[in-house]
Amino acid sequence: MKLSHHSDYALRTMIQLATSGDELVSIRHIAQTYGISHNHLMKIVQGLGRAGFIETVRGRHGGLRLARPASEISLGALVRHTEGENGLVDCTGCLIAPACGLPSVLAEAMQAFLAVLDGYRLSDVASRSHMLRALFDIPTSAAPSQHALDPAQCHTN
Amino acid sequence: MKLSHHSDYALRTMIQLATSGDELVSIRHIAQTYGISHNHLMKIVQGLGRAGFIETVRGRHGGLRLARPASEISLGALVRHTEGENGLVDCTGCLIAPACGLPSVLAEAMQAFLAVLDGYRLSDVASRSHMLRALFDIPTSAAPSQHALDPAQCHTN
DNA sequence: CATTAGATGCATTTCATATGAATGTATAGA
């Protein structure tokens, strides 16, 4: 019962894009940021693009950006996409499949899990923009855009 | 996001024991029932024994039985045991770990997941005892014990 | 004391996942 790296890398990408505002960020740059495989991340990004979470721009100076504001992207939708919607168990070949009460219980539990995630948006997990910018090495002066620093946030961080 | 085979095999074992009443059932027999590895199941059973879910009897005519009635065994406790209580992600080495809001959200979602399972007991997923007995090839006349057939259940099954 | 069955440790295999490499396609700029 672990979230796959695939999912976590997708989420890391989304967090970095959310913190980068409207700027295009290349896959290579994101992969280097987290020290993960460029090729692997490329496939994850393709999935995110096809699912409509991000926009991809090819060619020189290309890169990625969010398709919608971070406040309109549901974490539930993201995880549903990266983890797939198949059940927690594969009952094919199990002797007691016709009489087993587990699958329905597990499905109910999974729904509860996703319901919690549906209550959060990307902006909620990328809210510490000041600290994230520092970690991503994004100049604080540039790229203010939609993620302007909230003065109320600049005392403890 | 899949339940490990380890967990499912543990649950299958518990369902078979619940259906077998007070009878001792050997690991070999359970493994043959589901067509899974005898050795693998043995290690899973050890875990269940150490955790107090089942009693193991060694020696000739030994085997397994539930330590408590199926109606007193929580599915949440079982899954917590087989899946371990570590988080869904491993953040060691992630650049943004100090600023990331994901772990707390995922932990909350996981709690919701387990809360649903806490609402069910082993007896709830092994309730179709008539059909299960047939699948396990347990003589209906013998071993009535605590799992006596409820007449109200014998029309649609 | 022989036989059965669980307990335990270690070696091996298997398989999903992750990674790597090669090639194609699209865009920007010189």
Next chain:
DNA sequence: TCTATACATTCATATGAAATGCATCTAATG
């Protein structure tokens, strides 16, 4: 146009956790 850059796509390889197999020990029974 031509070249450099960056995403798209496919195929091959490597890795590591899970599953399996084997050997040996302990315990109970008759």
